[in-house]
Amino acid sequence: MGDVLSFLESSVTQGIIYSLVAIGLFISYRILDIADLTVDGSFTLGAAVSATFTINGKPLLGVFMAIISGMLAGCVTAFLQTKLKIHPIMAGILTMTGLYSINLRVMGKTPTLSLMRIDTIFTPFERLLGDKNASYLVTSVILLLLVLILVIMFFKTHLGLCVRATGNNEAMVRSSSINVDVMKFIALAIANGSVALSGAVLAQYQHSANISMGTGIVIIGLASLIIGEIIVGKKHLIQNAIAVVIGSIVYWIIIALVMRADIDVSDIKLLSALIIILSLSYPVIINKIKFFRQKATGNRLAQTKGEK
Amino acid sequence: MLSCNNITKIFNKGTLNEKKALDDVTLQLNDGDFVTVIGGNGAGKSTLLNAIAGSFFVDGGTLQLDGEDITFMPEHKRARLIGRLFQDPLKGTAPDMTIEENMALAAGRGGKFSFGIGIGKAQRAYFRERLEKLGLGLENRMKNKMGLLSGGQRQAVTLLMATMSVPKLLLLDEHTAALDPATAEKVINLTKEIVEQEHITTLMITHNIHSALECGNRTIMMDDGKIILDINGDERKNMTVEALLQLFRLKSSKELDNDRMLLTK
Numbered sequence: 367m368g369d370v371l372s373f374l375e376s377s378v379t380q381g382i383i384y385s386l387v388a389i390g391l392f393i394s395y396r397i398l399d400i401a402d403l404t405v406d407g408s409f410t411l412g413a414a415v416s417a418t419f420t421i422n423g424k425p426l427l428g429v430f431m432a433i434i435s436g437m438l439a440g441c442v443t444a445f446l447q448t449k450l451k452i453h454p455i456m457a458g459i460l461t462m463t464g465l466y467s468i469n470l471r472v473m474g475k476t477p478t479l480s481l482m483r484i485d486t487i488f489t490p491f492e493r494l495l496g497d498k499n500a501s502y503l504v505t506s507v508i509l510l511l512l513v514l515i516l517v518i519m520f521f522k523t524h525l526g527l528c529v530r531a532t533g534n535n536e537a538m539v540r541s542s543s544i545n546v547d548v549m550k551f552i553a554l555a556i557a558n559g560s561v562a563l564s565g566a567v568l569a570q571y572q573h574s575a576n577i578s579m580g581t582g583i584v585i586i587g588l589a590s591l592i593i594g595e596i597i598v599g600k601k602h603l604i605q606n607a608i609a610v611v612i613g614s615i616v617y618w619i620i621i622a623l624v625m626r627a628d629i630d631v632s633d634i635k636l637l638s639a640l641i642i643i644l645s646l647s648y649p650v651i652i653n654k655i656k657f658f659r660q661k662a663t664g665n666r667l668a669q670t671k672g673e674k
Numbered sequence: 675m676l677s678c679n680n681i682t683k684i685f686n687k688g689t690l691n692e693k694k695a696l697d698d699v700t701l702q703l704n705d706g707d708f709v710t711v712i713g714g715n716g717a718g719k720s721t722l723l724n725a726i727a728g729s730f731f732v733d734g735g736t737l738q739l740d741g742e743d744i745t746f747m748p749e750h751k752r753a754r755l756i757g758r759l760f761q762d763p764l765k766g767t768a769p770d771m772t773i774e775e776n777m778a779l780a781a782g783r784g785g786k787f788s789f790g791i792g793i794g795k796a797q798r799a800y801f802r803e804r805l806e807k808l809g810l811g812l813e814n815r816m817k818n819k820m821g822l823l824s825g826g827q828r829q830a831v832t833l834l835m836a837t838m839s840v841p842k843l844l845l846l847d848e849h850t851a852a853l854d855p856a857t858a859e860k861v862i863n864l865t866k867e868i869v870e871q872e873h874i875t876t877l878m879i880t881h882n883i884h885s886a887l888e889c890g891n892r893t894i895m896m897d898d899g900k901i902i903l904d905i906n907g908d909e910r911k912n913m914t915v916e917a918l919l920q921l922f923r924l925k926s927s928k929e930l931d932n933d934r935m936l937l938t939k
Binding site for chain 1: 727750752754758764765766767768770771775778782783835
């Protein structure tokens with residue numbers, strides 16, 4: 367029993383930390399309607415910055431600087447997209463590729479930074495609660511709630527409305543005298559800031575930062591986002607916010623179960639891709655099933671009529 | 675109010691498909707003018723409106739609005755002065771946002787961004803009052819997503835939105851063409867009402883020659899990127915649809931080929 371509990375606890379903690387990635391993707395993919403691949407780079411950037419500051423004894427400042435650096439990365443992608451008119455996907459890939467070198471530099475040209483036996487943002491609660499795992503959970507929940515409240519409040523402001531409309535109907539936004547380019551800068555900055563925050567917290571959580579820890583993070587974030595939307599729904603902002611968190615937790619529980627089932631860790635990425643394919647094609651599959659059912663009943667009706 | 679001075683727009687310049695969409699067009703609109711624009715397919719009507727709204731910069735000539743040179747002003751800045759409706763009802767509103775959110779966006783036109791709450795109590799009451807005047811029952815559906823409304827309802831709301839913070843110039847690009855006749859008439863009447871009430875200088879493209887003569891105080895006809903006819907006052911009052919078509923034949927030495935126009939003749 368204790369085993370199951372601790373297993374759940376670590377999946378939930380991981381899910382909560384990674385849900386910050388899903389929040390970022392919710393903003394870029396759902397609100398702005400852009401598949402932003404910068405994420406792979408900005409996640410590692412956040413981790414690298416956070417780890418470097420933590421080694422120097424400033425874990426909290428590290429998290430803060432990680433957010434800023436992630437926002438800057440988002441601005442670079444937005445610049446490529448809007449001012450240089452590079453295709454959104456290409457713009458993301460370019461920033462991500464460039465970030466690889468930058469991340470290495472931030473980490474002092476070593477691919478891995480270890481934070482073993484170094485104070486992190488989790489240390490204060492660890493001392494207070496006397497339990498490491500509880501501190502992980504409490505600290506990440508507090509961070510997540512802070513981000514969620516800020517994001518929800520932002521999207522309720524007039525500026526937030528403008529950002530939402532940009533992804534929905536660009537022409538209309540332009541004819542409402544709003545600078546669409548500025549809106550994209552804002553949205554991508556917030557999205558990548560959130561993603562970098564996730565990387566920053568994760569680095570301190572697992573006591574290490576790795577140059578390749580961001581690889582495929584887009585897929586993980588998207589999978590979480592979509593799983594959440596299927597479970598919770600996506601009717602309004604609050605529902606979206608809950609969906610992102612639930613989706614991420616469910617995703618990490620699935621992954622943990624898979625790991626327990628003795629599946630090779632190197633197959634995880636393939637599995638994630640499959641989960642996404644399934645969840646993305648979910649509406650299509652449901653429709654197909656409905657269609658075949660309808661066809662079958664139609665045939666049956668025709669047959670019975672013919673017999674009469 | 676608005677003056678277009680010798681504006682020219684050439685599409686696909688230097689290629690086989692080169693097309694002079696606007697050919698040295700000069701047009702003066704006086705304050706409060708309500709001008710209807712008619713013409714065949716590809717006559718340059720929409721191009722003229724797009725040029726004024728700033729969808730692209732003109733290749734030659736200058737544009738002035740209320741004394742201000744707007745020739746090279748970007749589209750989103752011009753939108754502060756110019757309200758605009760398209761033929762496609764989907765173009766003017768954000769489908770996944772609620773009616774009140776859409777209106778809040780439009781109400782912010784011309785203002786600065788604010789970090790205040792998107793829609794305040796007073797604003798909501800004001801939106802309700804405006805929607806009530808449409809008589810479509812939309813005041814009770816303000817939290818519904820825009821995408822749930824019919825084309826006519828969306829176009830009516832878009833019209834409200836475009837005129838809520840009163841623009842110096844209103845551009846209507848066949849904004850009733852995609853609606854069924856009864857709804858189209860409603861929207862046209864609403865347009866006349868609002869334009870008159872707020873005294874907005876308006877440029878309206880229409881495929882319906884009847885409403886071209888019936889609405890506003892002036893009618894221009896375009897062909898091949900030029901304005902070939904500009905009537906107002908008594909001449910316009912005494913004009914009939916037949917006579918107008920006759921004039922078109924005379925001026926452009928061809929039949930009017932706007933397919934929609936022929937159907938509604």
